[in-house]
Amino acid sequence: MNHFELRGGELHCEDVPLARIAAEVGTPVYVYSSATLERHYTVLRDALLAAGLRDPLIAFAVKANSNVAVLRTLGRLGAGADVVSEGEIRRALAAGIPAERIVFSGVGKTEAEVAFALEAGVAEINVESEPELHLVNAVAQGMGKRAEVAIRVNPDVEAGGHAKISTGKAENKFGVSFAEAERLYANASNMAGVRPVGVACHIGSQISDLAPMDAAFRKMRGLVERLRAEGLSVERLDLGGGLGVPYFNQPEPPSPEAYAQMIARAMEGLDIQFAFEPGRMIAANAGVLVAQVLHVNRRPEGRNFLVLDAAMNDLLRPAMYDAYHDIRPMKPREGEPVVYDVVGPVCETGDTFTRDRALPPIEGGDLIAFMSAGAYGAAMASEYNSRLLAPEVLVRGAEYAVVRPRPTYDDMLERERPAPWLTA
Secondary structure, eight states: OOSEEEETTEEEETTEEHHHHHHHHOSSEEEEEHHHHHHHHHHHHHHHHHTTOOSOEEEEETTTOOOHHHHHHHHTTTOEEEESSHHHHHHHHHTTOOGGGEEEOOSOOOHHHHHHHHHHTOSEEEEOSHHHHHHHHHHHHHHTOOEEEEEEBOOOOOOOSOGGGBOOSTTSSSSBOHHHHHHHHHHHTTOSSEEEEEEEOOOBSSBOOHHHHHHHHHHHHHHHHHHHHTTOOOOEEEOOOOBOOOOSSSOOOOOHHHHHHHHHHHTTTOOOEEEEOOOHHHHGGGEEEEEEEEEEEEOTTSOEEEEESOOTTTOOHHHHHOOOOOEEESSOOOSOOEEEEEEOSSSSTTOEEEEEEEESOOOTTOEEEESSOSSSSGGGOOOGGGOOOOOEEEEETTEEEEEEOOOOHHHHHHTOOOOGGGOO
16 A cells, blocks of 8 residues: 555645655655555554564665655654664664664675674674675674674575565575574584674565465474574574565555465564564655656657656666566646557667557646655666756655755865866
């Protein structure tokens, strides 16, 4: 469910007409619904609790949407943060999320990032390789600290979805094998700079079938039981995220309730704290990208190019992942649908959002919204072609606030400096 609906023939976000935001803030612009963010988080939390999963840590995947106002909205409900860089740690802390609810993941942590995480006091560092374990141990010892770590395991489970967001197969770069995990966990328990507290896995994103998750989670349970049988303490089991969301052209994914019940069955009788790293399932349908139609290029051979002021630098997912986003006119016109290729102004053919999409009749100057753009939209945006980053707006009821303003061209240029020999 989301809170983007037609009212009086005009698309709204909660109680605010999107056309009003477009007029006052400009386009392209990202718009997020507080009500949708809050509902998606609480539905997941309540489902996990109802399934009997003890004190779950729901660490929102900051990479999905790193806007501080979005993070603060979720943090006030009790969400933690799953982070993959020092910058994301800083964003989570700036949003008021306590360090003890921050999980530091990622396959390539630097010495400086590990030191920052330890100084901040994050809850857990998910270690993804043997060299990384030794790095964390050395940094922590040098700081006179003992880092709490979890060993991330690659369960070698095929989970479907796009190849670029699959993370759970043996050929993917993430985590270690089960055999390595047992050895590394035992070794870590004897290191002076780390204290192993758990194990973790994450098998991919946009997963629409619970079966691969069930298979991976049961493997993880077996690992916990083997480690405990060796006399090792395992306090936390991090099951990652990855549950898919409806992008309007796909079957409805499993509900949070079905997801939680599956976990409860797989983990029945296992006394452990669970951690989760959802991102897309909370943020995707909580955001849209609003754009304006610059013109319609009607070719004699019959192709209609809908040229927007938004481009692949604003919303990369279609070009990067062949991703589908529902496209809705702000004020739908009456008439038979027209087939369009929807494109942006960037100078390459890859700047195409969709081809052969049937939409209501659209004219130059009309406003449209890319739905389900709240995850991996603004977070992946760039200034390619020296285009300004789109601003971000957060709506709550009948109010809205610009939570990241559009930079100016002066802002963009002031970040660069000429070499001394070019100033003469």
